[in-house]
Amino acid sequence: MHIYRSHTCGALRAHDVGQTIRLSGWVHRKRDHGGVLFVDLRDHYGLTQIVADVDSPALALLDGLRLESVVTIEGEVKARSAATVNPNLPTGEIEVYARSATVLSRAEELPLPVAGEQEYPEDVRLKYRFLDLRRETLHANIVKRTAIIRETRRAMEDIGFTEYSTPILTASSPEGARDFLVPSRIHAGKFFALPQAPQQYKQLLMVAGFDRYFQIAPCFRDEDPRADRLPGEFYQLDLEMSFVTQEEVWETMEPVMAGIFEKFADGRKVTPAGEFPRIPYAKAMLDYGTDKPDLRNPLVIRDVTSEFTQSGFGLFEKIVGSGGVVRLIPAPNTAGLSRKFFDDMNDWARSEGHAGLGYATRKGGEFGGPIAKNHGPEKMAALWDALGLGPDDGAFFAAGNEGQAAKLAGAARSRVGEQLDLVEKDAFRFCWIIDFPFYEWDEDAKKLDFAHNPFSMPQGGLEALENQDPLTIKAYQYDMVCNGYELASGSIRNQHPDLMVKAFELVGLSQADVEERFGGMYRAFQFGAPPHGGMAAGVDRMVMLLCGVQNLREITLFPMNQRAEDLLMGAPSVPEAKALRELHIRVVEPPKLQG
Numbered sequence: 001m002h003i004y005r006s007h008t009c010g011a012l013r014a015h016d017v018g019q020t021i022r023l024s025g026w027v028h029r030k031r032d033h034g035g036v037l038f039v040d041l042r043d044h045y046g047l048t049q050i051v052a053d054v055d056s057p058a059l060a061l062l063d064g065l066r067l068e069s070v071v072t073i074e075g076e077v078k079a080r081s082a083a084t085v086n087p088n089l090p091t092g093e094i095e096v097y098a099r100s101a102t103v104l105s106r107a108e109e110l111p112l113p114v115a116g117e118q119e120y121p122e123d124v125r126l127k128y129r130f131l132d133l134r135r136e137t138l139h140a141n142i143v144k145r146t147a148i149i150r151e152t153r154r155a156m157e158d159i160g161f162t163e164y165s166t167p168i169l170t171a172s173s174p175e176g177a178r179d180f181l182v183p184s185r186i187h188a189g190k191f192f193a194l195p196q197a198p199q200q201y202k203q204l205l206m207v208a209g210f211d212r213y214f215q216i217a218p219c220f221r222d223e224d225p226r227a228d229r230l231p232g233e234f235y236q237l238d239l240e241m242s243f244v245t246q247e248e249v250w251e252t253m254e255p256v257m258a259g260i261f262e263k264f265a266d267g268r269k270v271t272p273a274g275e276f277p278r279i280p281y282a283k284a285m286l287d288y289g290t291d292k293p294d295l296r297n298p299l300v301i302r303d304v305t306s307e308f309t310q311s312g313f314g315l316f317e318k319i320v321g322s323g324g325v326v327r328l329i330p331a332p333n334t335a336g337l338s339r340k341f342f343d344d345m346n347d348w349a350r351s352e353g354h355a356g357l358g359y360a361t362r363k364g365g366e367f368g369g370p371i372a373k374n375h376g377p378e379k380m381a382a383l384w385d386a387l388g389l390g391p392d393d394g395a396f397f398a399a400g401n402e403g404q405a406a407k408l409a410g411a412a413r414s415r416v417g418e419q420l421d422l423v424e425k426d427a428f429r430f431c432w433i434i435d436f437p438f439y440e441w442d443e444d445a446k447k448l449d450f451a452h453n454p455f456s457m458p459q460g461g462l463e464a465l466e467n468q469d470p471l472t473i474k475a476y477q478y479d480m481v482c483n484g485y486e487l488a489s490g491s492i493r494n495q496h497p498d499l500m501v502k503a504f505e506l507v508g509l510s511q512a513d514v515e516e517r518f519g520g521m522y523r524a525f526q527f528g529a530p531p532h533g534g535m536a537a538g539v540d541r542m543v544m545l546l547c548g549v550q551n552l553r554e555i556t557l558f559p560m561n562q563r564a565e566d567l568l569m570g571a572p573s574v575p576e577a578k579a580l581r582e583l584h585i586r587v588v589e590p591p592k593l594q595g
Contacts, residue, residue: 004072006023007022009023012077012091013093014079017078017079018076020075021075022074025048025071027039027071028067028068030062036051037052038050044139050098051078057099062098066107067114067115068110068134069107070104075100076097076099080093112132126553126560126566129558141547141555144264144555148539149216156214162214163213163216166195168194168218169182169194170201173199177222179221179222180194180232185582185583188584189584197236197238197536198238202534204524205240206529209242210242213534217237225562230553230560235540240534242530242532243531244492250276250478253535255273257480257537258273261546269427271428277295278432279293281435282435286406289412290406290407291436291481292485294429296427297413297414299332301327301328302387303326304397312375319399319400325401325402326397327409328397329398329412329413330389330394331416333393337394342396345416354398357398359397360375360380362389364391367381429483430487434477434478435459436477436479438450438452438459438474448471448508455493456492457475457533458473461499462498466502476491476533478491486541487537488538490536491533497526500521500525
């Protein structure tokens with residue numbers, strides 16, 4: 001028999017009754033029933049109940065151990081009585097009578113409990129992540145993450161993609177976030193950058209003739225953390241294809257993404273491949289107030305600006321007269337709710353930094369609320385009829401410049417959907433957001449900037465760049481969205497060097513700048529570049545959605561905290577002076593704030 005185990009803690013079944021076996025694992029729980037000690041022994045594979053009574057030589061040793069100590073148990077498999085069978089446990093029909101026990105490692109007093117799912121301060125969980133990872137839900141999430149990545153690789157290989165690894169030490173790339181810089185010891189004063197994404201390399205692979213590339217790629221961005229994006233590093237399903245249109249990218253990736261979600265959805269509904277709605281960016285901003293709409297929410301925002309050009313409601317008339325807009329968010333079947341529901345929504349809007357959220361109520365056809373009072377019952381009835389609203393439906397109004405109104409209306413749509421329990425349960429609803437603007441206006445810098453990936457192909461090509469108002473140019477740029485999260489982003493790429501130069505000239509970079517910053521791609525495009533495009537899907541967000549959690553820390557092995565610190569390993573740390581000298585670096589402390 002193996003020195004540590006003949007079986008794992010999840011393997012024994014009723015047909016093993018009578019066998020002498022050996023198990024090793026962690027002491028998960030202990031229950032003393034007056035001379036009979038029950039121990040749940042846990043390993044990666046499951047739990048087995050161990051029994052030791054006064055006749056067992058193992059009783060005294062097990063009784064004196066702290067939880068999470070590691071032991072080896074040798075004993076006999078016995079059948080549980082019908083009354084004590086645990087149907088929720090795969091090993092629930094048996095127990096092991098302990099004839100001997102050996103301590104492999106004693107545990108000190110625990111800084112956080114492993115058994116159970118108690119909430120615990122995040123800093124404690126991250127400092128003792130090796131204990132946190134033993135907890136059932138987090139452990140299962142990590143195992144599921146691995147299975148999802150394995151299935152992703154299989155799905156990509158099945159449709160003819162090949163995985164290639166791109167460099168980690170590279171040059172800076174304009175991906176919209178700060179680089180992590182790595183000083184060069186050999187080249188004093190120069191730095192590598194960790195890749196924010198393998199964007200340039202995967203395009204160069206297409207120029208090199210590899211046709212269909214993918215990679216589960218580590219990416220590094222020095223940006224502030226949030227629930228759906230960890231600081232430091234993340235992983236993405238990165239892919240690129242040659243000789244494709246954007247429609248072909250969509251048709252290729254919908255079955256992959258839908259298939260992965262269907263496999264791990266545990267009965268939840270998934271938008272079928274071939275049925276992902278394709279929503280232009282402008283329509284998404286109008287109908288949902290965001291380019292990441294949650295389509296489980298049935299509410300659609302309506303533009304009602306024209307209704308308030310001449311209105312008894314002076315505030316809206318003033319906003320519209322100065323170029324602003326008014327958006328309406330339906331609140332269906334709210335006649336039975338008190339005014340408090342509407343006032344609370346207004347208070348919420350103010351707490352989010354907005355001027356307020358107007359509203360109108362309707363009960364049995366009678367309108368109420370300040371907007372209705374000033375706008376007049378006839379105009380309100382005509383508005384309700386035009387929008388198809390019912391006699392017991394209320395509505396909220398967001399007004400301001402177009403950006404402000406869209407942001408407030410989008411947030412209000414989400415909140416109303418949740419408050420009224422309108423959001424579809426147990427479903428993954430996908431869509432594509434398409435036709436993104438190629439450029440945007442940077443108000444701080446007072447100049448044009450790229451709205452998204454600067455290597456995307458502008459719709460209309462060189463002619464559009466030369467003759468069209470830049471802010472009206474759209475890109476062959478698209479995002480895949482699921483349940484309000486941007487799950488993937490991609491585009492058809494620009495493979496023409498003259499077009500590349502012109503696109504960057506409009507944001508203030510010269511041809512010399514382009515050659516210096518993106519010389520590899522610029523040179524490559526002069527030697528025969530195929531039309532190509534692709535996308536990158538966030539592996540971490542995919543896993544987060546499929547595990548049903550709200551924070552990426554619940555699906556990541558060793559994440560940093562909200563201050564971008566690794567509390568377990570003590571990173572970032574202060575390097576030795578010798579290491580800094582070798583790298584030709586002098587640390588300049590930031591100035592202390594004057595109190």
